[in-house]
Amino acid sequence: MADSVLVLGAGLVGSSLGLALTRAGYDVMLWDIASSHALVAASLGAGRVSDEETDDPDIVVVATPPDVIPGLVAEVLGKFPGAVITDVGSVKAPILEAIDRLAPEHRRYVGSHPMAGSQFTGPLTASGDLFRDRTWVVTPEPGNSPEDIAVIERLARDVGARVVTMPASEHDEAVAQVSHLPHLMSILTASHLRDVPQGNLRLAGQGIRDVTRIAGSDPGLWRQILTSNVAAVRHELLAVAQDLAQLIDSLEDPEALEKFLGMGQAGALSLVGKHGQEPLDMLDVTVEIPDEPRALSRLFADIGDAGFNVEDFELTHDPVREVGYLSIAVERDVAEKLRASIVEGGWHAWAAHRGSRK
Amino acid sequence: MADSVLVLGAGLVGSSLGLALTRAGYDVMLWDIASSHALVAASLGAGRVSDEETDDPDIVVVATPPDVIPGLVAEVLGKFPGAVITDVGSVKAPILEAIDRLAPEHRRYVGSHPMAGSQFTGPLTASGDLFRDRTWVVTPEPGNSPEDIAVIERLARDVGARVVTMPASEHDEAVAQVSHLPHLMSILTASHLRDVPQGNLRLAGQGIRDVTRIAGSDPGLWRQILTSNVAAVRHELLAVAQDLAQLIDSLEDPEALEKFLGMGQAGALSLVGKHGQEPLDMLDVTVEIPDEPRALSRLFADIGDAGFNVEDFELTHDPVREVGYLSIAVERDVAEKLRASIVEGGWHAWAAHRGSRK
Numbered sequence: 001m002a003d004s005v006l007v008l009g010a011g012l013v014g015s016s017l018g019l020a021l022t023r024a025g026y027d028v029m030l031w032d033i034a035s036s037h038a039l040v041a042a043s044l045g046a047g048r049v050s051d052e053e054t055d056d057p058d059i060v061v062v063a064t065p066p067d068v069i070p071g072l073v074a075e076v077l078g079k080f081p082g083a084v085i086t087d088v089g090s091v092k093a094p095i096l097e098a099i100d101r102l103a104p105e106h107r108r109y110v111g112s113h114p115m116a117g118s119q120f121t122g123p124l125t126a127s128g129d130l131f132r133d134r135t136w137v138v139t140p141e142p143g144n145s146p147e148d149i150a151v152i153e154r155l156a157r158d159v160g161a162r163v164v165t166m167p168a169s170e171h172d173e174a175v176a177q178v179s180h181l182p183h184l185m186s187i188l189t190a191s192h193l194r195d196v197p198q199g200n201l202r203l204a205g206q207g208i209r210d211v212t213r214i215a216g217s218d219p220g221l222w223r224q225i226l227t228s229n230v231a232a233v234r235h236e237l238l239a240v241a242q243d244l245a246q247l248i249d250s251l252e253d254p255e256a257l258e259k260f261l262g263m264g265q266a267g268a269l270s271l272v273g274k275h276g277q278e279p280l281d282m283l284d285v286t287v288e289i290p291d292e293p294r295a296l297s298r299l300f301a302d303i304g305d306a307g308f309n310v311e312d313f314e315l316t317h318d319p320v321r322e323v324g325y326l327s328i329a330v331e332r333d334v335a336e337k338l339r340a341s342i343v344e345g346g347w348h349a350w351a352a353h354r355g356s357r358k
Numbered sequence: 359m360a361d362s363v364l365v366l367g368a369g370l371v372g373s374s375l376g377l378a379l380t381r382a383g384y385d386v387m388l389w390d391i392a393s394s395h396a397l398v399a400a401s402l403g404a405g406r407v408s409d410e411e412t413d414d415p416d417i418v419v420v421a422t423p424p425d426v427i428p429g430l431v432a433e434v435l436g437k438f439p440g441a442v443i444t445d446v447g448s449v450k451a452p453i454l455e456a457i458d459r460l461a462p463e464h465r466r467y468v469g470s471h472p473m474a475g476s477q478f479t480g481p482l483t484a485s486g487d488l489f490r491d492r493t494w495v496v497t498p499e500p501g502n503s504p505e506d507i508a509v510i511e512r513l514a515r516d517v518g519a520r521v522v523t524m525p526a527s528e529h530d531e532a533v534a535q536v537s538h539l540p541h542l543m544s545i546l547t548a549s550h551l552r553d554v555p556q557g558n559l560r561l562a563g564q565g566i567r568d569v570t571r572i573a574g575s576d577p578g579l580w581r582q583i584l585t586s587n588v589a590a591v592r593h594e595l596l597a598v599a600q601d602l603a604q605l606i607d608s609l610e611d612p613e614a615l616e617k618f619l620g621m622g623q624a625g626a627l628s629l630v631g632k633h634g635q636e637p638l639d640m641l642d643v644t645v646e647i648p649d650e651p652r653a654l655s656r657l658f659a660d661i662g663d664a665g666f667n668v669e670d671f672e673l674t675h676d677p678v679r680e681v682g683y684l685s686i687a688v689e690r691d692v693a694e695k696l697r698a699s700i701v702e703g704g705w706h707a708w709a710a711h712r713g714s715r716k
């Protein structure tokens with residue numbers, strides 16, 4: 001028989017989890033302090049509304065705001081003595097400490113944190129694909145049994161996530177860097193709009209929309225997240241304050257400014273292809289482009305027909321020889337195949353490490 | 359006969375403009391200092407490679423990096439005495455001042471700035487839809503004739519953009535606020551990743567990717583943009599530095615922190631629906647949801663079947679009456695229609711100003 005899962009909290013994350021687990025064959029029960037939320041989630045296909053009298057789940061996922069997670073974990077540890085318990089809280093060490101105080105015997109609690117969400121809240125914005133290809137961090141502690149850890153890791157993989165395992169303290173430092181700091185940078189950018197005349201907002205393009213998207217998130221939820229990770233968040237903010245002072249100084253020095261912009265570009269590129277994966281090993285396949293437009297259209301068609309996934313490309317020009325070079329960034333294991341198929345079409349092409357572009 | 363347009367610079371913006379203008383029926387000629395770029399753009403359907411001997415365009419669009427715009431504008435003012443000239447530079451006043459020095463007789467130059475682009479460069483990333491529904495700022499000066507201004511405004515509208523007209527100096531202040539500052543916030547966030555251990559990057563989710571996307575842009579281009587708008591950019595950065603100091607202080611004060619997060623949320627929401635449009639006049643249509651799941655599924659179906667574009671919604675819960683409320687944000691002119699169609703289905707529903715949600 002399929003595992004049964006009780007999801008506590010039918011907000012965006014809990015409802016999305018219900019949808020994904022139901023699809024994966026789990027028997028899902030839903031509960032929310034606002035019963036209409038559980039009702040909406042159930043009506044969307046995320047499971048059935050929990051019956052507190054008869055429910056006896058194999059797994060409990062606490063998907064509520066962080067403030068109430070420890071209390072609920074302690075409660076279900078007592079109520080379901082056979083269940084493995086996890087939560088989806090964004091900061092792990094303080095939750096663990098609080099559970100320690102409330103329920104010293106908590107071997108069946110395995111902390112976790114799916115790195116997925118959106119600026120929206122509530123069951124109506126749920127999606128069964130929310131966790132697909134996202135990182136789901138599992139933060140076991142020495143007391144956990146390998147079997148219980150495996151149950152939570154399997155649940156995460158069953159909804160399409162990539163599991164990363166690390167200690168709670170390490171997780172909290174990492175999220176300060178890659179989640180909490182970016183969130184506050186988005187907040188600073190968006191809150192600055194209070195000083196911008198309405199008419200000027202007509203000039204807002206996609207860039208500022210992207211930068212400020214996550215600032216639209218629920219302030220109450222983020223207050224809870226940030227105040228439970230204050231030391232790490234302050235450390236990151238102080239470093240950025242130093243950078244900002246340096247950036248302001250560099251406005252008078254174009255060379256220094258460009259260097260700073262280059263650091264930003266390098267940082268942005270360091271995230272490309274990294275949805276919980278190790279850095280990709282990329283090569284450039286470079287093709288010489290002679291002065292003949294019809295041939296070039298053929299090259300584009302060739303590359304597309306061969307079914308290659310071109311992630312990044314660059315066109316450079318040799319002013320002396322009057323030829324151009326098209327460099328296509330691809331993963332190492334397909335570079336030779338791409339090069340061969342291009343050479344077959346009569347082109348000059350070679351593969352090389354990125355950065356060695358002509 | 360269709361207007362003929364010479365586009366100088368076959369990068370992302372120039373090539374995209376060539377694609378869009380060709381589609382709109384213009385006769386497009388392309389030139390680039392790197393002839394292979396013009397060749398690639400032409401082969402993608404953005405026009406034909408310019409023939410310097412015979413070209414005699416009605417309109418010239420200078421779509422090069424800002425540093426070389428004034429020189430090219432001065433050159434084509436002399437070369438094509440019948441043409442209306444514009445450019446796509448991101449900062450207008452310094453370009454105008456430079457043109458003033460190089461070609462004091464420049465009535466036929468009408469500055470403009472399409473608020474469109476991406477972190478990519480070069481003709482291979484061009485799209486004929488780049489300008490669709492984006493703002494295209496036209497910055498006329500007293501010397502321009504109404505006819506010449508109309509030519510540029512029509513060109514912008516013909517590629518799907520929304521025209522906003524304002525003086526150059528006002529434009530430059532506005533872009534410092536809604537484009538240059540967000541760009542630097544993205545740069546600060548991305549450059550901060552240099553201090554983040556590789557392993558922690560596995561936890562990066564969509565949020566940091568959105569915040570850092572525009573940081574991937576060309577540092578050389580942005581050096582030119584920012585150094586030509588230093589005073590306005592510094593003004594914005596200093597204000598953010600103050601906010602950042604205040605944010606760091608507020609980490610110890612949850613109330614103050616939540617207030618700050620709320621200012622960010624308000625700022626992010628102030629951009630919603632504003633792609634060069636006036637702020638939308640939105641109403642909430644609120645529906646009472648009784649304790650009956652099948653009826654709720656029917657409500658979702660009803661709303662969808664009625665063909666309404668639901669932009670934002672919120673579910674709230676009345677713990678006393680044990681009912682939920684679904685609030686759907688819609689534009690004023692469809693609110694009554696939506697309410698009526700929901701009421702027809704047997705629901706209790708009413709329309710009200712946003713913010714007055716139950």
